[in-house]
Amino acid sequence: MSSSSLFRRFAGATSRAAGKPTTFIVAVLIVVLWAATGPLFQFGDTWQLVINTSTTIITFLMVFLIQNTQNRDSAAVQIKLDELIRSSRAHNALLALEELDDETLARIRAHYCRLAEKGRSELDNVEEALAAEPED
Structure with missing residues (x-):
């Protein structure tokens, strides 16, 4: 061994x-x-x-x-x-992302943060639409 x-x-x-x-x-x-x-x-x-x-x-x-x-x-x-x-x-x-420099990682992270924000705002719209619907 x-x-x-x-x-x-x-x-x-x-x-x-x-x-x-x-x-x-x-x-x-x-x-x-x-x-x-x-x-x-x-x-x-x-x-x-x-x-x-x-x-x-x-x-x-x-x-x-x-x-x-x-x-x-x-x-x-x-x-x-x-x-x-x-x-x-x-x-x-995105494979081996950990090998990239800090600046590149920051740019990619910012991109995904924007996507997440967009997704959250879309979710808010869905929640508002559901709340506005009359209950059966």
Whole structure:
């Protein structure tokens, strides 16, 4: 098994585990346990350093693992969307849209915002017409 495959599986499993309620409860219990030991260590610098260092290291490592998982999920969703666009009557020019520069994306977004506004105004007209019709 390749190292990238092993990392992918580890990152996915860690990401899934980190999102579970049980993991959150364990983290809260660890913080409560740490806080409860404060009087035992006279709330000293070392006592504070333990939680600060632990949370910093865990956060630092989790950022990379979760980012890896999100990148893969995002790429998979993008491929699925591209396939839906390709197989529908939508514009094939929208395939791989994420590769375009910001200015082009802004122009395309403005175009679709205008289409949406037009659609909403048409919907308003339909709603007004329905409201004006006498009920049976």
